[in-house]
Amino acid sequence: MKYIFLLTAVALFASSTRAASDPRECEVCMKVMTDIRESMQKDGLKDKPKIESAMGAHCSNEKLSAREKKICYYIDPIKRDVAQPFSLGMPVDRLCKRINKSNPEICGVKFPVKTENLEPQDLTKLRVKQLKSILLDRGVECKGCVEKEEFIKKVQETEHLAGSDEF
Known part of the structure; x- marks a missing residue:
């Protein structure tokens, strides 16, 4: 019985570390959040209304890729919920995973695999x-x-x- 419990615990740990180490997890969300954070003045990073307006300004950019626009589409209705942890300086990877709990599609958006110059x-x-x-x-x-x-x-x-x- 001890061995079954031990094997189950090891399997759960291995699956959780494998999922956490996926470099492509939430990659588009993290890029969008990083771009928003970099576009803001330092004094506005703690002001929720300024964060919300920065999100709107970033998402209205015509040069965004289709995947970035999709993240904006998901984030738009929950701007206020996103602005709260954003204003506390939460790292973008944790921020995206937190948003993903309420909207599982967030981390499902990934950039395409680059096939250029592949042998x-x-x-x-x-x-x-x-x-x-x-x-x-x-x-x-x-x-x-x-x-x-x-x-x-x-x-x-x-x-x-x-x-x-x-x-």
């Missing part, structure tokens, strides 16, 4: 999930693909569909 052997280092993401960004469906090699082949075949706005 075929580099594609083998990617996970199937990343290969599927590349194909999704290109608007390609890999019907009948089961093995990783099939996804890699489809990514290579659709290399011409990789647009410049993808990066």
